[in-house]
Amino acid sequence: MNQVICPDLEALSEQALMLVAERVHTAIAQQGRATVVLAGGSTPRRLYQRIAQQNWPWSQIHVFWGDERFVPPDHPDSNYRMARETWLDHVPIPATHLHPIPTVPLTPAAAAAAYEQELQAFFGLQPGEFPVFDVILLGMGEDGHTASLFPHTAALQVCDRAVTVGQKGDEPRITLTIPTLNLGRCVMFLVAGVNKAAAYAQVMSGQANGERYPAALIRPQNGELWWFVEAAVLAAANPSPEL
Numbered sequence: 001m002n003q004v005i006c007p008d009l010e011a012l013s014e015q016a017l018m019l020v021a022e023r024v025h026t027a028i029a030q031q032g033r034a035t036v037v038l039a040g041g042s043t044p045r046r047l048y049q050r051i052a053q054q055n056w057p058w059s060q061i062h063v064f065w066g067d068e069r070f071v072p073p074d075h076p077d078s079n080y081r082m083a084r085e086t087w088l089d090h091v092p093i094p095a096t097h098l099h100p101i102p103t104v105p106l107t108p109a110a111a112a113a114a115y116e117q118e119l120q121a122f123f124g125l126q127p128g129e130f131p132v133f134d135v136i137l138l139g140m141g142e143d144g145h146t147a148s149l150f151p152h153t154a155a156l157q158v159c160d161r162a163v164t165v166g167q168k169g170d171e172p173r174i175t176l177t178i179p180t181l182n183l184g185r186c187v188m189f190l191v192a193g194v195n196k197a198a199a200y201a202q203v204m205s206g207q208a209n210g211e212r213y214p215a216a217l218i219r220p221q222n223g224e225l226w227w228f229v230e231a232a233v234l235a236a237a238n239p240s241p242e243l
Contacts, residue, residue, distance in 0.1 A: 001225045001226075001227065002224065002225065002226045002227070003226075003227045003229065004226065004227070004228045004229070005229050005230075005231050005234055006228060006229065006230055006231060007230075007231050008230060008231075009043070009046055009192045009230060010046065012047075012190065012192060012228050012229070012230055013046040013047040013049075013050055013190075014050065015228055016047050016137075016188060016190055016228045017047060017050045017051060017054075019186070019188065019226060020036070020047075020051065020135055020137075020188070021054065021056070023134060023135050023185070023186045024036065024056065024061060024134065024135060025056075027134040027135075027185075028057060028060045028061075031134075032060065033060050033061070033062060034060060034061050034062070034134045034135070035062045035064060035131075035133045035134045035135070036061060036062070036063050036064065036133070036134065036135045036136075036137070037064045037065065037066045037133045037135065037136040037137060037176070037184070038063060038064070038065050038066065038079065038083050038137055039066055039067075039079075039137040039138050039139045039147070039190065040065075040066075040067060040068070040069070040079030040082060040139070041079075041139045041141075043139050043190045043191070043192045043193070044137060044139065044190055045082065045086050047137075047190065048082075048083060048086035048087035049086050049087065051087050051091075052086065052087040052088075052090040052091055054091075056091075058091050058092050058093040058094070058097075059092075059093075059094060059097075061093060061097060062097045062098075062099060062122070063083070063088065063093070063097060063098050063099065064099045064119075064133065065079055065080060065083075065099070065100055065101050066136065066137070066138060066147040066175065066176050066181070067079065067101070067147040067148035067149075067166060067173055067174060067175035067176065068080060068100070068101035068103060068148075068173065068174045068175075069103075069148075069171070069173055070103050070104065070108055070111070070171065070172045070173055070174065071103060071104070072103060072104050073100060073103065078103075080100040080101070099118060099122065101115050101163075101174045102114045102115060102174075103174070108165045108172035108173075108174065109165060111165075111174050112161075112163045112164055112165050112174050113163075115163045115174060116161060116162050116163040119131045119162050119163065120162075128160070130162050130179055130180050130183050131162055131180060131183070132183045132184070132185065133180075133183075133184050133185065134184075134185050134186065135184070135185070135186050135188065136181060136184035136186070136187045136188065137188050137190065138181070138187065138188065138189050138190070138215075138218065139189070139190055139191070140189055140191050140196055140199060140200070140203070140215045141196070141199070142193075142195040142196045142198070142199055143199065144199035144202065144203065144208070144212065144213030144214055144215050144216070145168075145214050145215070146181075146189070146214055146215040146218060147166070147175045147176055147181065148166030148167075148168065148173035148174065148175035149166060149175055149177075149178065149214040149217070150166060150167060150168050150214065151211060151212050151213065151214060152211055152212070153166065153167045154167070155167065155175060155177070156178065156210070156211060156214055156217065158177045158178075159177065159178070159179050161177060162176060162177060162179070162180045163175070163176060163177065163180070164177050178214075178217050178218070181218050181220075182217075182218060182219060182220050182221050183220070183221060183222075183223070184220055184223050185220075185222075185223040185224070186223055186224045186226070187218060187220050187223060187224065187225050187226070188226045188227075188228065189215070189218075189225075189226065189227045189228065189229075190228050191227065191228065191229045191230065191233055192229075192230040192232075192233065193230070193232075193233065194232050194233060194235075194236040196233055197233050197234075197235075197236035197237040198237070199213055199215070200229065200233050200234075200237050201237035201238070202216070203215050203216045204227075204237070
C-alpha cells in the first residue's frame with residue numbers, strides 16, 4: 001500500500017492527478033486504450049476539474065463509474081452528472097467512450113444486470129469473468145463505505161458478479177462489487193474531511209472488520225493500492241497526547 005499525505009484538498013487533487021496521468025498514459029502505451037472508473041461524492045470534484053484542463057489523448061480513454069445513485073442522469077445527486085459538469089463536458093472525449101451506469105426507468109436489479117452486460121461486452125468477458133480496469137478512483141465515507149458498498153449490507157457478500165445493487169438505508173444504488181474493485185491495476189482512495197478520521201484510523205489499523213468498514217475489504221490482488229489523504233484526517237485520526 002502507498003500513502004500520500006497532502007496538506008489540503010488542492011494538493012491532494014494535484015498529487016492524485018499526477019498518478020492518474022501516469023497510469024492512463026502507461027495503459028495507452030501498452031494496450032492502446034485506458035479504462036478509468038470514477039468515484040462520486042464531493043472529494044473528487046477538484047481532481048475532475050484539474051483533469052478537464054489536461055490535453056490527454058481523449059480518443060483512447062474510456063470512462064466508467066464505480067457506483068451510481070438510483071436517480072435520473074440529470075438529477076443533482078447523479079455521479080454521472082457531477083463528472084460531466086466538472087470534467088467530461090469540457091474535453092473532446094467521444095460520447096461512445098462514456099459508460100454511465102443505467103438507472104431509471106429500470107429496476108435496480110435490471111440496471112445492475114444491464115451494466116454487467118455492458119462490461120462483459122466491452123471487455124469481451126465470458127460469464128463469470130471480471131473486468132480489469134486500469135485506474136479505479138474511490139472515496140470513503142465517514143461510516144467506512146466505499147463506492148456503494150455500505151456496512152452490513154448484502155452487497156458486501158456478492159462475489160459472483162461484477163455489478164450489484166447496493167443499499168444506503170432505503171435508497172438502492174448500483175455498485176461495482178468487491179472482487180471487481182480488487183482486480184484494478186491501480187486503485188486510488190481520495191480521502192478528505194476530518195469526519196472520516198475514525199473510519200480512516202480503523203481501516204489503516206489493518207484489523208478493521210470489513211463488514212463494519214467496507215473500505216478495508218479493498219486490497220487489490222495484483223494491482224497497486226494508493227491512499228491520498230488530507231493531513232487533517234491523519235491528525236484527527238492520531239491526535240497528539242496532551243502534555
